[in-house]
Amino acid sequence: MNLITRLFCLFLLLPTLTFGQQKEAGKKITITGKVIEKTTSQPLEYATVTVIGVNTNKPISGAVTDAKGEFSIEVSPGNFIMKYEYISFKTITSPEKAFSENTNLGIISLSDDAKTLDEVVVRAEKTAVDIKLDKKVYTVGKDLMVRGGTVSDVLDNIPSVSVDAEGTVALRGNENVRILIDGKPSNMGNINDALKLIPAETIDKVEVVTNPSARYDAEGGGGILNIILKKGKNQGINGTFIVSAGEPKNTGVSANLNFKEKSANFFTTLGYNNRSNPGNTKIDQQIFDENRVLEKFVNERRNNDRFGEGITANFGIELLLDNSTSWTNSMNFRTNEGGNIENVLYYNYDANRQYQETTKRYNNLISDSKNIEYASNFVKNFKKDGHKLTADYSVSSNNDKDYSYITGTRVDDNAFITSERTRKNDKQLRNLFQMDYVLPIGKDSRLEAGFRGNYVKTVADYQVEEQKTLSAPYTNIDRFTNILEYNENVTAAYSQFGSKINKFSYLLGLRFEDSKIDVNQLTSNIFKTKKYSNWFPSAFLTYEITNQSSVAINYSKRISRPRDRFINPFASYTSNINLFRGNPDINPSLTDAYDIGYLKRWDKLTLNTSFYYNHTIGSFEQVKKETGEKINGIPVVETTFFNLGENDRLGFEFTLNYNFKKWWKLNGNFNFFNSKNNGEYSYIDTNNQTITQNFDRKATSWSSRITSKVTLPYKIEWQTNATYNAAQKTAQGTNKGIAAANLSFSKDVLKDMGTVAFNVNDVFNSRKRIQDTELPRVISHSEMQWRRRSITFSFTYRFNKKKTDREKDNKPRQNDNGDDMIGG
Template identity: 30%
Template sequence: MKKIKLILCLFSCLGIAFTGFAQSSTPQTGSLKGKIQESGTREPVSFATVALLTLPDSAAAGGVSADEQGNFIFPKLPYGKYILKISMVGYATKRIPNLQLSENKPALDLGTIQMLSNTKTLSGVEIVGQKNLVEYGLDKQVLNVAKDLSSVGGTASDALKNAPSVAVDIDGNVSVRGSSNITVLVDGKNTGQSAQTILSQTPASAIERIEVITNPSAKYDAEGMGGIINIILKKDGKKGLNGNAALNLGTYDNHNASLNLNYRYKKFNFFTGYDGMQNSRRGIYELDRSTTYQASGSTTESTTYLEQRQKGRRQSQTHIPKLGFDYNFSEKESITLSAKLFGNSWNERETVNNFLQNDTRPEDISYTRLGNTENGIDVIDYAFSYRRAFALKGQEVTASAVYTTINGHFDRFYHQFNTDANWNNVGGDSRENFLQEFNVKPFFAQADYVHPIGEKGKVETGAKRSQRVLNTEFRGEEFDYDKNEFVLNELTSNKFGYSEFVNAGYVNYGNTWKKLSYQVGVRAEQTEIIVTDKGNDKKYRNPYFNLFPSAFLSQEINENLKLQLNYSRRINRPNYEALNPFVNYSDPLNIWYGNPFLKPEYIDSYEGSYLKFWNSGSLTATGFYRQVHNVIQQVRQVVNADVANNTYVNLNDGSSYGLEMSGSQALAKWFKLSGNASAFNYKVSGTPLGVEANSSKFSWLGRLNANVTLPKNISAQVSVNYRSPQALAQGTRAAIYNTDFSIKKDVLNKKGSVTFRVSDIFNTLKWDTNIKGKGLVYDLHMKRQTRIATLGFAYRFGEQEKRRRTEAGNSLEGMF
């Protein structure tokens, strides 16, 4: 705690010093602002590039990007004469000459600036430019989910299949450049739920856009080797009552619906909504495994062959009601209070046929294991945010807090019996229950301060407290046929506690010299992890203190060409499942348990980027290198001829390096291509538990999206995804590929739309894994129901006038 207090004191002193420095000089500067709209439709032109040139030499004086509502501002400009240049793919470049700032007129408000879309008539139909599906920046990629037809009726995980650098597996787990260690934020804020839960249970219809930041600055949590995925939910700030509704009906009982309402009156803005989703998936799981084992004192080896065939169906329902309000004390000060309930339940029924053959046993063994899993979880999020801006442009204070309660159960019921060659029950029945109850209470609170320095510089500082306290109870039961009841099994029962406390503070300083922008910063985090094995009365503590520096350089060659270099140090803390020493016997042939002695991973991440714009497209190229220390990996170890253990260990080191290319190109007014490809090599090394776990493999993934605009307000999209074979600590995972198709028609004066989508149209998505270790060969094939057709209708209503929302922390903008 002394270290934390000292660092926070240092940050405060730095803030005071910078404040004094800034007030010591009052340069002769003014400001320039405006709002960009599309001519005719009066819709905002989001994220347009706004460049400022000096007169008479037309030298670059600065550049900004418009926000989502088309607003832009140059807060501190030297007095002089300027030319304003606005450009955006799909629109004619706009120039406004002869702009002058002086002592008599230090502030210019250009009001609404109209931009002409690049239009063309095809058979009497006007084709207009639209916002790109993926927009590329030097510090992040933005996936405009609202423009992604292939995610209609899906979830955030489905939408991320089109995001650069991102891969999604069969269970909805997301990885970025080969790493599944990511931090997921919602509207720029932490939630208490896992990344997988957020991504798999958030309907795509509720999302406006998703930001992928692979190398965040010191301002953000150091957690997550793969960086940050920030989900921006749909919001509305129009006057009066307005909202939107959507209904999507899919094959095999896959449906979702949403309704969002917003009412703005004077200084209040009230919002409420509901998202509901029902999913159903059938799947198969086929495992072929051979284990070779030599018992202690024996001179011969015994080999067992296991053939496991599983079929199942998972059904789930999700309900997410929410409500809240904004209150604007003034244009510079506002608060937001909100609450959200997340309720999810799912059931999975499975039949697993097992066949075992051993070269030392006279008879083969076959048996069937019937499983029924019931899961339920209820989450309530309470959120608060505050924003206060000051007279000095760019100076502001923000604060936010999120308190979450999570309660749930995860119950598994098994019935096992011996079978003949045709899988008929021949006796030997046994029944087992594995019941788990858990509660989690996450809490996050943070405060940030930004202070401008000179004309283009700024200092940022802030502090954050985050904590997660989890308690869970496992109860194993076996059916006693003599008593005709289930009785407690002490071996499979336990109580477990996990607590994580992180205190953090940071400071960033950024400025611009000519066309070079730079930012340096450091984040300090004091962490304490407490793992409690209550059943065995054992407690494991792991406190540690770390500094996480970051540095960014951005060079503007011209208004259409930029270069960037950056570095950051990050951490991946093992989750509670990897730390829990309790042994899970739910599959007696594949036993799982955690490792409470796991150390966190530390990552040094380097990136270099190139960004080029032109009138009809853009290109981003990024080279990256990561050095990972204390790599956390799952390993398998043979226990005897029939059983394999699965646990987690720290390997020595790992590294990955690669190149990523992303771009878009309009080939015609009605046809646009966009895509990305990422190639990387991942290497890990180590020999934990006597198990060889060295692996090095080149992998790559690519995506291609084709968007076509047709007559009569019809548009179509085809998306192709491919991921090459992937390296694992003890083997490889085979290539994955799929194709999605979507078509949409705007109706009711473009207030409504009808969409038809087919995911994995050729039904090619499958997951094949091969593992090889000491005495172990493991081949796994998994296939789930992925070809699903969805018919959807969406409608928006209310006033058409938009305003900029004052809620703080919605976007990870302004890295420089």
């Protein structure tokens, strides 16, 4: 349902709400029914139902239909006229009728109003939130901030979600979040990098699941983000074209095309982008000896010029086998060729800050990524509304290739220091099987059950070679070169039951997952198999205090499995003094998640707030440690992960939506949390010394976001977004606070068939990760900016896209992993 339709329905219902608040004494009865579309028999959500008094000819009460098209109205007995309205449909007014007891009016069918269809301007391009029992669904629509951007830009504009300077996604400040695309795990390698490659224009919705039910994968201790891509559903031939250009270089072209007839729907999404993301890093280090005596200062200055040219293509067909059965098949292709030209300067000073020398490290990275996926979705709807069976299968393959050429020189005399080259070839194959069955029981109950098998095989082939002199051949560096095979097989089954009793709704579920993980380090002959089975209960309780307010209590158990990068004991070689090494002994962590939420709606204001508590056993903690080695007098620092004893996270969050004026809307989000760790880490450095670091800590942090949307004269839309992430203590230092702002303008043109937009991302060029870290022999201050301020222009044109299209496709969307829940 688009924004204008929602406002129109609300406008029609305002008189009803006004009169309905006048309480009448005496007996109350309930009038119920269901509103459907006559031609398709599909439920009409947000249809307006009004009870009109015969004597006064004025509204007595009313309601708006839910996702099933159903309504329930409480009134005193009397003679009434019933009125049924839906935008672009013919209004039905029933004859006068006496109501003396609870009455079910049955099914009311509304027909299209051809005249209205030619006049009403409604575009399904809203940005809205739909709050359900176990998730929040954000329809991206006409969000000005994401024009010409990527999925990362979209997520950074979703309440409760943040994306830091390095592209890491967090939900409520927790980076342990599971990210799905169309209900499936991505097979594009590092998910944070993958999100920077997918154009924003291909996204339809984002589901935010802070406390997932048993229906979802148990993976992700911090919650789930499900990114749903666009799939055409409009009748006839239609589509949308978008072109964009910006500085730094940001050229993009995309098209979403659709042809739908009675028995089939053909859809495709095509996209091309050519982007450059210049960034920089500043690291100031103090180096000490074993006795904590200052030895030297090293100032590192790094400039990155990341670039990429990519193509995204999706082709699919939905076959309507009969009135109740559909079968959808699609092919998805993504390719990206690019790289990163990195210049690093090391300015060396002695303990008295006297200049010694400057060395340079030049790294030319060339990358090539290819992804292909086939997906099939079968849906069978039975006679009873909501009774259905869905089956999904997908197979996908991803191949990432990286080549780096690294040279090191002394700037003062241009002397040769070293030359290295690296090669990385990561291959991933994923097979996914899923089946879900939904059985309505009675009027307000539902039983669900399902099976899911997710089988992943990854092979990472990595090589590092060095040239010690200009005339010498390249030789292999054994401690980096390796082949890792990682297999993850997870088989799951679940069942859950939900029901609504008057104003009380509940959803109880239980999920079982059997996991088998094979970690085969082929180079060093390390073979480890980990098998474990877990039960994951979930419970969701909701009470509707009034039609405008409700309270909910939720619980679920979650698991976080270490990825292959966390496990590989061979170090990566992005820098010769800052290494990343996996830990083959790391185990999954388990989280108990609790949430208490409250929702309240007023005429112009909506408040959604929650208290949450997560208790995690064996949580992943990142640790930086000194290897004991030195390169040019600089200690080599290695980053790895280990299982911490326990982590407790307690927080409070609220979101406000305020329609201050017809032309001005405000949205605000605030999140406060306290994190407590208990545990320690011990390791043996290259000098055979045992180093123990205590990770007991308490940290408090908060973040806030405010978005203002103003309609200026000449229907120019102006949107401003400001965020602040407060400072946060870490086990080995502090992350500083970050403030950032985005700005955008847009204007509809060509009789509203086109839109021009202009946006500025990071207006003050302040989006940086700033850290202070203290190790026994190294104290460092770092500032990292992944991408500097950017400016983008875009133009959107809608091709034969009905501006009156109020279509809400009630058929299950492929892998949309979350149907409307009872009471949602």
